[in-house]
Amino acid sequence: MMRSCIACEIASGQSPAHVVHQTDRxxxxxxxxxxxxxHILICPRAHLSDLTDLPDDLLAEIAHxxxxxxxxxxxxxxCDGVxxxxxxxxxxxxxHFHLHVFPRTIADGFGWKVAHPSLENLDSPARVRNSPSDVVD
Incomplete structure (x- = not known):
């Protein structure tokens, strides 16, 4: 049995949410x-699982x-930033694909633990060269 998708339920009006903006997509x-x-989530109405599933025009609408x-x-x-x-x-x-957009303050305590790899470790064979289509395997 497939697990229900809360984002699809919100998009269809079956589950409550505090909606701040919506379009047909x-x-x-x-x-x-x-x-x-x-803190806001931006989701496509269509069930698309990951970033790589998004059509370019939908990704552009989400980014805008x-x-x-x-x-x-x-x-x-x-806030100090977003x-x-x-x-x-x-x-x-x-x-279900979702993009978090959340306000930040200097004192909010949210952050990532930053590792400082050596230059040799940064020179990965999977790095992006000039464009996303130039990724080396």
Whole structure:
């Protein structure tokens, strides 16, 4: 039995959410477990699992929407900045593509532990050369 998709349920109106913006192709709503107040998810209405599943025009619409939302968060909340976060594969806990847009403050305590690899470790055979189509395996 296939597990239901909460993002699809929200997009179809079957599950409640605080929707902040929507079009015929995307829906944006407040995260139920926000990193900071104002944390918004942008999801395609169609069930698409990962970034690599998105058609380019839909990805462009999502990116443009993220830009507009980021500016609105900075204008209305007076935050110090905005972060975007997207997880794929095993790290995508919804199983439905979603882009996190969340306000940041200097003192919010959110962050990543930064590793500082050597230059040799950065010279990976899987690096991107000149464009995404030039990825070396």
């Amino acid at each position: 995307i829906i944006c709503f407040l995260d139920h477990a926000p990193i900071n107040p104002g 929407t993220a830009k507009v939302i980021a500016q609105q968060l900075m204008d209305t909340l007076g 972060s975007l976060l997207q997880n794929n594969g095993a790290f995508n806990d919804l199983g």
